[in-house]
Amino acid sequence: MPQLSVVIPTFNERENVPLLIGRLAEVLAGLDWEAIVVDDDSPDGTAAVARGLAQQDPRVRVIHRIGRRGLSTAVVEGIQASSAPYAAVIDADLQHDEAILPRMVARLEAEDLDVVVGSRHVEGGGLGDWNRARVRISQVATKLAQMVLRASLSDPMSGFFVVRRAAFDRCVHALSGQGFKILVDLFASAPEPLRFAEEPYVFRLRQHGESKLDSQAMYDFLVLLADKTVGRFVPTRFLIFAAVGGLGIGVHLVALALLLNVLGVVFWLAQAGATLTAMTSNFLLNNTITFRDRRLKGLRLLVGLLSFYAVCSVGAVANVGIAEMIYRQDITWWLAGIAGALVGAVWNYAASSIITWRK
Ligand SMILES: Nc1nc2c(ncn2[C@@H]2O[C@H](COP(=O)(O)OP(=O)(O)OP(=O)(O)O)[C@@H](O)[C@H]2O)c(=O)[nH]1
Ligand SMILES: [Mg+2]
Structure with a gap:
């Protein structure tokens, strides 16, 4: 059993997956790891590309979901399919900086923590080249999420983190699985506040493929927040x-x-x-x-x-x-x-x- 499972949700990322796996192999060289690509039957054939990689590298596994869509549920099912003590979640599009993964894992091993979050809003982190409208939307969403969560996370909208399996298991039954923001879901579903640390990274620009962040994703985010607040009393x-x-x-x-x-x-x-x-x-x-x-x-x-x-x-x-x-x-x-x-x-x-x- 590997020590770290890296869960990679994908939808139309055929060019990015091989690049990411290559980079993971470099930066995780000292660790015993595996990658779990969770693909929702991407029309561009991402699953086939990932399976091709898996045929050459036993550390790569593929979950190919048919008739399903959703980033959060993809992440949950990826983590559920692993038995490793630590699970990392990283976007396939190379926007998250995989180079900080070893430090994130090391902190989980050495410190009394449930989750280490990659953050764009702590010293040393950054958003990269975002236009002003997107920065503004992200700020508002971050504020909203912080109000709902019982943790002072600087970047709850981040989809980049490493979680201790035992902590994930404590939250999994209460997860809403709604939409895009699995980290918000995780923190809002924890029976006891999660012990966390943050590691800075600079968000990179997407080189290949298209963004799936659309009005539906924003709507799902608001429904998730409602689910985790008033939703406890009224559907x-x-x-x-x-x-x-x-x-x-x-x-x-x-x-x-x-x-x-x-x-x-x-x-x-x-x-x-x-x-x-x-x-x-x-x-x-x-x-x-x-x-x-x-x-x-x-x-x-x-x-x-x-x-x-x-x-x-x-x-x-x-x-x-x-x-x-x-x-x-x-x-x-x-x-x-x-x-x-x-x-x-x-x-x-x-x-x-x-x-x-x-x-
Ligand atoms: N399995 C699965 N993966 C998804 C789905 N939607 C998005 N993803 C993946 O989740 C990751 C994040 O999606 P992005 O579209 O990059 O969202 P984002 O990073 O917030 O937005 P951009 O900065 O515009 O790229 C990527 O690896 C996507 O391929 C989905 O419905 N199912
Ligand atoms: Mg992205």
Whole structure:
């Protein structure tokens, strides 16, 4: 069994993987190590390239996942596939400085630590040639992550670290696995604060391949933070569903104003039209945001829309019934109203996640 497993998540990195493995072989010469490439069936054939390397070097292994995507889960499965006492995680694109790995491992061995993090924000580290917009986004994300974590990590957004297997095992069951930021997930999922140290490195520019950091990755990051804070009490997905519902009230009012004042429709018909408009917009928003992992397309989109109308109609009846019942108990109108709306929302969420966006 090697002492160190280096987990390398890849998606379309065929040019980078051989370069990285070559560099690892140089800098880790004094260590007993292995590399585990976790590839999500990259269209560019990264898995085949990695397997080619593995055929020449028994220290290289490949996990080829099919029908799956996600940096965090790739890292988790890579670490789970190893039995080494230390696991390193490093990007395949050569942006992380592999030369500091031996020092990171040495510190884990010598000191009472759970994880050593490669940091761009301590003395000696740096972001390299980033444009101002990206620096700004990174700063905001770092601040947000620091607020959620119970550790004063200088660079929680780093995807470069070495973790002690025992510490990882303590966190793994609570991991969210959501999105891109496995280090944030790890620190936020630890039953007890992780003991950590930081080693500086300068982030390098990507030479080959393309970045996968997109709006989806940012959205996933926000969902991860929500999961690790309010998500402990209320499912994050329900909160997003409720926010979409809140937006739906605005859509309803705008549609009502247009129908009444611009088109001159009678009130009951205008109200019915506005309700239909709001339900449809809620459905489309939920389909692209709340349930994006189960997104409906084509004919299933139409069937889904009809089932969503049905679900919401039952929700509306429940809403009015409950509100009326509470109101009759001599409780103020607005409390009765909120209670009814809440029951309707919970029903709509539960029923539509089972019926409309069934797994
Ligand atoms: N297995 C797997 N690996 C991924 C996935 N998304 C990204 N990766 C890998 O994760 C590492 C980091 O992704 P990058 O796109 O480089 O993200 P980044 O370093 O934050 O952004 P850039 O600075 O723009 O490169 C790279 O090695 C990617 O190939 C995924 O869905 N599955
Ligand atoms: Mg990168």
